[in-house]
Amino acid sequence: MDSPQAPEPATVHTIDFGALSRNLAGTLYEPGAPVYDDLATPWNLAVQTSPAAVVEAANAADVVECVKFAAANSLPVAVQATGHGIASNLDGALLIHTRLLDACTLNSDSNTAQIGAGVTWATVLAQGADLGLIGLCGSAPGVGVAGYTSGGGIGPMVRSFGAASDKVRSFDVVTGDGELRHATAQSEPDLFWGLRGGKGSLGIITGMEFELLELPVIYAGALFFDTAHVENVLRIWAQWCPTLPHTATTSVAMMQLPPMPGVPEPLAGRFTIAVRYVFVGTADDGATWLAPMRSAGVLLMDAVGPMPSSMIGLVHSDPEDSMPAAERSTLLADFPREAVETLLEAAGPDSSSPQLMVEIRQLGGVLPQLPETPSALCHREAGFGLHSVAVGPPPELPAFGAHAEAMIQNMAPWAYGGSLANFATGNGAGAFAESYTPSVLAKLSTLARHFDPENVFRLGQVPAR
The missing domain is CATH 3.40.462.20 (Vanillyl-alcohol Oxidase; Chain A, domain 3)
Structure with a gap:
């Protein structure tokens, strides 16, 4: 059965972003605000972005509010932390910036890290230095942990320890239906499967827990x-x-x-x-x-x-x-x-x-x-x-x-x-799409239709339906 199509979008100029702003702990910026340009600019300066608005989320609840608002107003949603993964011009999108979700806790008893979506590998590496612990980071420590890991994570120790996504224990993620879910292999097996390698196809990661290595x-x-x-x-x-x-x-x-x-x-x-x-x-x-x-x-x-x-x-x-x-x-x-x-x-x-x-x-x-x-x-x-x-x-x-x-x-x-x-x-x-076998891509697309019924993540990685 075909999934419902996203309703006809409202004209961006008719959308009352104030209604969203009043429900946020963070801050919403529209074009013209100086902070808007800072938050909307990706790492690759050749990509010129023009989102309808940018929300600097203060917590996971802000991400939930944004996704629900976008669905109600037929807006596409995108996410950025360090900006390394942005490839679209984001024209008319609601961009969620997660740099303030920067909590990072390393546990030397369990050799694990719990991080927010705004944490970079540089932070994890610095905190792990005194503990002799390291995560399976990429070659560039300035890249965000969540975005890198959700893409699989093939780094400078990959031959020795495999992919970073294999070390994840859990995700906190806001799916396209506006639900904040805690995904583990036991609680949400299909979602957990897709978040480890599926990049931004299934939701916006707000936090995650992963294993560290004892390797001083x-x-x-x-x-x-x-x-x-x-x-x-x-x-x-x-x-x-x-x-x-x-x-x-x-x-x-x-x-x-x-x-x-x-x-x-x-x-x-x-x-x-x-x-x-x-x-x-x-x-x-x-x-x-x-x-x-x-x-x-x-x-x-x-x-x-x-x-x-x-x-x-x-x-x-x-x-x-x-x-x-x-x-x-x-x-x-x-x-x-x-x-x-x-x-x-x-x-x-x-x-x-x-x-x-x-x-x-x-x-x-x-x-x-x-x-x-x-x-x-x-x-x-x-x-x-x-x-x-x-x-x-x-x-x-x-x-x-x-x-x-x-x-x-x-x-x-x-x-x-x-x-x-x-x-x-x-x-x-x-x-x-060439990053996946046909069967894996088909499963990602099926999961995207399930977790994102209004297709708010249509600027994401799975080809638009």
Whole structure:
């Protein structure tokens, strides 16, 4: 039976947002208010947003009020914490900002964290430092925990410990019917399944509890090589990866970093290659496994060594400031020598590539092992992930994106098929759909119709019905 369609939307100018504002503990901002621009702007400055109003939620009850109001007024709803997942212009939407839901409590007795939707990984890492605890964060600590984990969470220790979504114990989530639900594997098994990997398809997460690891020290960092060694380093890295144990997670990135604050002087203004590495065993073992890469060329910088696990963000040193960017990604089944040569032709030192960074992440390890409680995360068996980032004035970004798409097409002989949800953001509903198998996507769509009968999350991740 078909689900009911959302009623015809009211004209935004006729909606009395004051009726919503009076029921909130937080604050509602309409266009023209200075805070509106701050809250509505996503991390990717190439995305221009124009929501009808923005609510800075003070608690979960505010999120409930917003969702109910949106359903009654036929408004789409979107959510933002750090803004890394926003890809739509949000035209006419009610945007809920969750940065004030910033409670974060780590429990060293149970090795768990309880966090609000506004908490970033940087906060969890900082609190875990004194306890010797770490969560399965991403490469950028400034990213929100909830959004990252709901997309599966494939981070710099994925080969050793799997996906972040596998470590979740519970979610507090407001579904499209305006209900605040506590979802666990026992209480809401279908919702719990979809929230772990389904990104924003089924509701707005207001809080969550997840497991932490006892891991005070890691052997980690990055090796940097100059232009003349890029090709040799990439070839050796591709041969080295299959030899690694699951205690090692690595990626390699060809980079063209501009001279600007935060970029180390040896890397600025030149074409370089970085080998990122996280080893969760002893430093001696970590150094032994890394030795073939240390000898792959003349090093510009060797920044690998024992470090507190709370400093794991230094491995990738992802940019923290907002910028206009074009990102593309895909998954590879394998990365043999022929694939290396193809990638070098498209994005190597002699290619005139406009990409700021082209990265290959090795997957595998324990990631393909299915968790005891199933989830919506797909494509666990992929061997590698390919991701590119180009930065520049927004008028130039479409051409940069076209170059990346051509590069991905050239890599088609080694394609696994599809992408990962957190890397598909910004490339449309079709790209997001490729993050899932047909059966998983069908189940997510069915659940979305059940939990969101008025289709208020139609700007979300599941293709609009």
